Amino acid sequence: MTASVHDGGDDEGAAGTAAPSGPFVRRASPTRDDVARLAGVSPAVVSYVLNDGPKPVSAGKRERVEEAVAALGYRPDARARSLRLGRTHAIGLIVPDAANPFFAELAQAIERAAAPHGLAVLMGTTADDPAKEAKYLEDLAERRVDGLILISSRSDQDLSPATTLAVPVVVMDRTPDDLPISTIAFDNVGGAAIATRHLLEHGHRTVHFVAGPREVAVSGRRIDGWRAALEEAGLPTPRPTHTPFTYEGGRTAARQLFARRHPPAAVVVSSDVQAIGVVSASAELGLRIPDDLALVSVDGTRAAAFANPGITTLSQPIEQMATQAVTTILARGGDPVHVVICGALTIRRSCGC
Amino acid sequence: MTASVHDGGDDEGAAGTAAPSGPFVRRASPTRDDVARLAGVSPAVVSYVLNDGPKPVSAGKRERVEEAVAALGYRPDARARSLRLGRTHAIGLIVPDAANPFFAELAQAIERAAAPHGLAVLMGTTADDPAKEAKYLEDLAERRVDGLILISSRSDQDLSPATTLAVPVVVMDRTPDDLPISTIAFDNVGGAAIATRHLLEHGHRTVHFVAGPREVAVSGRRIDGWRAALEEAGLPTPRPTHTPFTYEGGRTAARQLFARRHPPAAVVVSSDVQAIGVVSASAELGLRIPDDLALVSVDGTRAAAFANPGITTLSQPIEQMATQAVTTILARGGDPVHVVICGALTIRRSCGC
DNA sequence: TTGAAAGCGATACCAG
DNA sequence: CTGGTATCGCTTTCAA
Numbered sequence: 172m173t174a175s176v177h178d179g180g181d182d183e184g185a186a187g188t189a190a191p192s193g194p195f196v197r198r199a200s201p202t203r204d205d206v207a208r209l210a211g212v213s214p215a216v217v218s219y220v221l222n223d224g225p226k227p228v229s230a231g232k233r234e235r236v237e238e239a240v241a242a243l244g245y246r247p248d249a250r251a252r253s254l255r256l257g258r259t260h261a262i263g264l265i266v267p268d269a270a271n272p273f274f275a276e277l278a279q280a281i282e283r284a285a286a287p288h289g290l291a292v293l294m295g296t297t298a299d300d301p302a303k304e305a306k307y308l309e310d311l312a313e314r315r316v317d318g319l320i321l322i323s324s325r326s327d328q329d330l331s332p333a334t335t336l337a338v339p340v341v342v343m344d345r346t347p348d349d350l351p352i353s354t355i356a357f358d359n360v361g362g363a364a365i366a367t368r369h370l371l372e373h374g375h376r377t378v379h380f381v382a383g384p385r386e387v388a389v390s391g392r393r394i395d396g397w398r399a400a401l402e403e404a405g406l407p408t409p410r411p412t413h414t415p416f417t418y419e420g421g422r423t424a425a426r427q428l429f430a431r432r433h434p435p436a437a438v439v440v441s442s443d444v445q446a447i448g449v450v451s452a453s454a455e456l457g458l459r460i461p462d463d464l465a466l467v468s469v470d471g472t473r474a475a476a477f478a479n480p481g482i483t484t485l486s487q488p489i490e491q492m493a494t495q496a497v498t499t500i501l502a503r504g505g506d507p508v509h510v511v512i513c514g515a516l517t518i519r520r521s522c523g524c
Numbered sequence: 525m526t527a528s529v530h531d532g533g534d535d536e537g538a539a540g541t542a543a544p545s546g547p548f549v550r551r552a553s554p555t556r557d558d559v560a561r562l563a564g565v566s567p568a569v570v571s572y573v574l575n576d577g578p579k580p581v582s583a584g585k586r587e588r589v590e591e592a593v594a595a596l597g598y599r600p601d602a603r604a605r606s607l608r609l610g611r612t613h614a615i616g617l618i619v620p621d622a623a624n625p626f627f628a629e630l631a632q633a634i635e636r637a638a639a640p641h642g643l644a645v646l647m648g649t650t651a652d653d654p655a656k657e658a659k660y661l662e663d664l665a666e667r668r669v670d671g672l673i674l675i676s677s678r679s680d681q682d683l684s685p686a687t688t689l690a691v692p693v694v695v696m697d698r699t700p701d702d703l704p705i706s707t708i709a710f711d712n713v714g715g716a717a718i719a720t721r722h723l724l725e726h727g728h729r730t731v732h733f734v735a736g737p738r739e740v741a742v743s744g745r746r747i748d749g750w751r752a753a754l755e756e757a758g759l760p761t762p763r764p765t766h767t768p769f770t771y772e773g774g775r776t777a778a779r780q781l782f783a784r785r786h787p788p789a790a791v792v793v794s795s796d797v798q799a800i801g802v803v804s805a806s807a808e809l810g811l812r813i814p815d816d817l818a819l820v821s822v823d824g825t826r827a828a829a830f831a832n833p834g835i836t837t838l839s840q841p842i843e844q845m846a847t848q849a850v851t852t853i854l855a856r857g858g859d860p861v862h863v864v865i866c867g868a869l870t871i872r873r874s875c876g877c
Numbered sequence: 878t879t880g881a882a883a884g885c886g887a888t889a890c891c892a893g
Numbered sequence: 894c895t896g897g898t899a900t901c902g903c904t905t906t907c908a909a
Contacts, residue, residue, distance in 0.1 A: 200668070200690045202902055213880045218904060225905065229878060244688050249666040250603045250612070251902035254885045259603070261646070261667075269635070270628045270826070279622045279649060291663060293614070294647050296632060310644060313602040314614075315553070335597050337553045418830040451830040473623070477771040477804040479832040555886055566896045571888060578889065582894065604886035607901045 201243040210239035221247060253315070261291045262500055263311035263319040263338075265304060269296045271416060271444050272474035273487075274322065277343075280493035281320060288501060290317065299324045299387065305332065312336045318500030324387045339503040341496050344389055355495045355510040359389050359469075362485045362514045363396025364403075366439045366467040369483070369516060371404050373465060373523050375437035380411040381424040381449065382441050387416070393441045393469060409435075414445065421448020429456055436464060443470035446482050450521070461523035471517055481519030488512055554596040563592035574600060606668070614644045615853055616664035616672040616691075618657060622649045624769060624797050625827035626840075627675065630696075633846035634673060641854060643670065652677045652740065658685065665689045671853030677740045692856040694849050697742055708848045708863040712742050712822075715838045715867045716749025717756075719792045719820040722836070722869055724757050726818060726876050728790035733764040734777040734802065735794050740769070746794045746822060762788075767798065774801020782809055789817060796823035799835050803874070814876035824870055834872030841865055 207214040212232050219228045220236040228236075239245070253259045262285055266274040282292045293316060295307035304323060311319055318339045323330060330350055333340045341353040370378045380397045383390030394411050401408045412427055414420035421444065428435055429452075440446040446468035453460055460466055460480055468475060471486025495510055502508075518524050560567040565585050572581045573589040581589075592598070606612045615638055619627040635645045646669060648660035657676060664672055671692045676683060683703055686693045694706040723731050733750045736743030747764050754761045765780055767773035774797065781788055782805075793799040799821035806813055813819055813833055821828060824839025848863055855861075871877050 200902095204902080214903085215880055215882095215905080216878090219879090222904080227878065232878085244690075246662065246666045246690075248607075248668060248902050249663075250607050250668060251885085252904080254601075254603050254607060254887090254902080255904050257885080269622070269632045270625070272623070272625070272628075272827075275623045275625075275628045282622070282647075282649060291646060291648065291667075293644060294635075295644065296635060309599065310602075313599045314644070315601060315603060337597070337599075418826055422830070447827075447830050451832050451834070454832045473771055474625075474800075474827065477775070477800050479804050479807045481804070553886095557886080567887085568889080568896055568898090569894095572895090575888080580894065585895085601886050604901085605888080607886080607903095608888050610901080 200248065201245045203245070203247065205243055206236065206239045206245050209243065210235040212236060258317050259315050260289050261293055261314070261316050262497075263307070263314075263316040264292050264294045265297060265307050265311075265319070265321045265323070266294065267297050267299050267322060267324050268416065269294065271442075272472040273443060273470045273489075276472055276489050277322075277493060280489050281496060284490075284493045284497040288497065290497070297324070299384070301325055301329060308333060308336065312338050318503065320496050320500065324384075339500055341499045343492065343496055351507050353499050353507045353509070355492060355499060355512065357389075357487050357492065358511050358513040359392035360396040360399065362469055362487075363393040363439060363441070364400040365396075365514075365516055366469060366483075366485045367397045367400035368404075369467055369518075369522060370437045370439065370465055371400065371406075373437070375465060376406060377409065377435060377437065378406075379409050379428060379435040379438040380441070381421065381428075381438060381445055382411040382413050383416045383420075383445075385413055390441060397439050416442050416444060418444055418448040418451070421445035421450075422452040423448075425449040425452035425456070429453070429458065434464075438464060438466055440466060440468040443468050443472045443475040443482065443484055446484070446521075447474060447478050450478050450480070450482065460521050465523040466521040467516075468521075469514075471514065476517075476519070478521070480521050483519045483522035483524070484517050485514045486517045487514050553601065554598045556598070556600065558596055559589065559592045559598050562596060563588040565589060611670055612668050613642050614646055614667070614669050615850075616660070616667070616669040617645050617647045618650060618660050618664070618672070618674045618676070619647065620650050620652050620675060620677050621769065622647065624795075625825040626796060626823045626842075629825055629842050630675075630846060633842050634849060637843075637846045637850040641850065643850070650677070652737070654678050654682060661686060661689065665691050671856065673849050673853065677737075692853055694852045696845065696849055704860050706852050706860045706862070708845055708852060708865065710742075710840050710845065711864050711866040712745035713749040713752065715822055715840075716746040716792065716794070717753040718749075718867075718869055719822060719836075719838045720750045720753035721757075722820055722871075722875060723790045723792065723818055724753065724759075726790070728818060729759060730762065730788060730790065731759075732762050732781060732788040732791040733794070734774065734781075734791060734798055735764040735766050736769045736773075736798075738766055743794060750792050769795050769797060771797055771801040771804070774798035774803075775805040776801075778802040778805035778809070782806070782811065787817075791817060791819055793819060793821040796821050796825045796828040796835065796837055799837070799874075800827060800831050803831050803833070803835065813874050818876040819874040820869075821874075822867075824867065829870075829872065831874070833874050836872045836875035836877070837870050838867045839870045840867050 203214050203217045207217045217236055219226045220233050297303040321342050322344045343355050382394050398408045412424045414424040467483045469485045471484050475482040475484045556567050556570050560570045570589055572579045573586050650656040674695050675697045696708050735747050751761045765777045767777040820836045822838045824837045828835040828837045
């Protein structure tokens with residue numbers, strides 16, 4: 172891999188026709204006062220025109236202002252505006268891993284839900300690192316975002332800093348019920364139970380579980396659901412395999428599982444990324460899915476749909492969750508709200524149907 | 525799928541011990557003046573303490589200020605700070621599709637590269653819609669981001685608005701050489717050629733191409749590379765199959781390809797997402813990769829590594845590109861720079877090796 | 878219909 | 894050392 176650098180100055184330096192004020196001169200942004208001066212009106216009038224109020228402006232001056240705005244390429248400074256108006260028209264979004272298809276789809280859904288309200292999204296990823304999470308929390312609070320959507324991996328206890336933030340916060344993907352913060356959570360317990368039962372209905376008597384890291388809250392919830400389904404069927408629960416929420420994590424888990432004396436014939440995987448890793452590793456080991464290993468996962472991302480074979484997955488209603496989150500943020504000031512959303516099984520080939 | 529809403533007020537209203545000043549009272553953020561008042565010093569001194577300068581402060585007052593800051597949970601307002609200081613410590617990032625693994629990985633790499641410089645990332649996705657792109661461009665310019673990384677799908681012509689932005693812009697993933705904007709581009713032509721040649725070396729005499737949408741610039745570049753490799757081998761070039769840069773696009777393309785009288789035995793796919801779609805669709809059609817269809821794609825995402833079978837792909841050095849982009853942004857003011865970065869083939873099973 | 882001026886919350890100069 | 898105060902760019906009230 173090589174990189175070649177051409178300095179554009181050579182080619183363009185002589186011509187200099189494109190840019191209005193000479194080549195590559197980055198002018199400081201014009202201010203409203205500049206516009207006023209050029210239009211021969213007072214700064215206030217410029218505001219009246221741009222905001223279409225609160226005072227009327229004569230047609231003549233209005234036109235002069237509009238011309239000046241165009242001539243200068245004037246754009247009002249959102250910071251100054253926000254300082255005066257009190258709102259930033261931005262929300263913060265903190266996710267553990269933007270490259271995980273689930274969070275990627277969720278983030279995009281949130282952006283789509285936010286855009287109609289004129290809200291931009293400031294995103295940060297934490298890699299499950301509490302220090303990074305705290306840093307982003309502080310940074311976004313200082314930027315005075317209008318709201319904050321936090322997908323935290325921390326334990327309920329550690330979440331309290333988010334309480335004191337003077338910014339409306341909604342925590343997704345988990346439920347610290349005891350904190351005065353709004354939550355919108357997926358029914359992880361119920362979801363994992365449904366996934367597990369589906370495998371049981373196929374006649375499997377032993378269903379293993381590939382879990383996330385121990386520290387991550389959702390991971391525990393999904394284990395609970397799996398265990399509940401097994402117990403309700405009067406079956407023993409094997410030890411879950413803990414592994415990161417990544418492709419690699421899934422691969423590692425699969426290798427461990429198949430290295431055993433009695434390799435599993437059915438497994439619930441706690442996320443789509445991991446499931447894709449399991450599928451990939453299984454293929455490399457010469458095992459066929461679903462024949463040698465039946466598999467169901469949780470998330471419902473598009474990536475699971477296009478795995479080979481397609482992965483049966485308990486779909487989280489991502490759009491709905493995103494909309495709920497944004498709605499909750501916009502309902503600032505009200506008492507905290509706790510929403511629990513359930514999923515539905517999307518059946519594909521990996522489970523043996 | 526159902527959603528149940530519990531109003532947290534019921535459970536928590538009575539207790540109200542957690543939050544310092546009563547349950548759910550969202551105080552407005554304290555200002556520096558509040559801190560000064562509480563500490564019994566002037567506002568200026570608060571600044572001196574917080575910024576550790578420019579003037580020295582006596583130990584006593586310093587401590588009083590620090591106590592007041594802690595007591596109030598004071599966080600300086602980044603907007604006001606930025607207005608005064610001239611920098612926002614944020615960069616904008618405009619991508620076509622954050623759920624596309626390539627852009628997801630690139631975005632995350634950019635965030636990682638930006639964080640050490642204290643830069644937050646404001647991300648927007650455009651879905652290849654020029655109107656959305658323009659909207660984000662304006663919005664980010666108004667927010668006065670310190671720089672803007674644009675992954676545009678527009679033709680070179682349409683990019684000129686980005687020139688007048690008064691914000692340092694770097695365009696990635698394509699190269700409008702004629703505009704006074706920095707670019708950091710992947711060698712799409714060379715890359716596609718390498719991918720194609722690899723298939724030719726395997727003895728294939730007909731190599732098809734699954735391209736992106738006609739309007740998207742990179743798509744054309746990659747077609748050029750593929751065509752060049754074929755011509756250089758004295759082979760004819762079939763008509764490329766145009767399809768969106770998505771999983772679904774890949775599936776559609778595969779179905780079209782295999783519906784032909786003479787289905788292809790070798791294909792270069794212009795992105796990893798599409799390639800995963802092709803692999804998935806092929807499996808559904810009962811075709812084996814690489815035996816029935818040898819496949820090479822371009823991008824080098826982790827998703828391609830974990831496809832089944834693993835996809836041979838021309839890897840873009842994502843980290844390096846991200847670092848370059850951030851570095852270029854930080855070198856604000858200099859003449860535009862054009863960087864071209866080449867990739868390397870990552871060989872997996874899909875090509876028949 | 879227009880404009881002067883008071884903030885919004887911070888920084889840093891200039892005087893004490 | 895400490896503290897007024899002008900300033901960043903904008904909105905909006907109040908007075909003309």
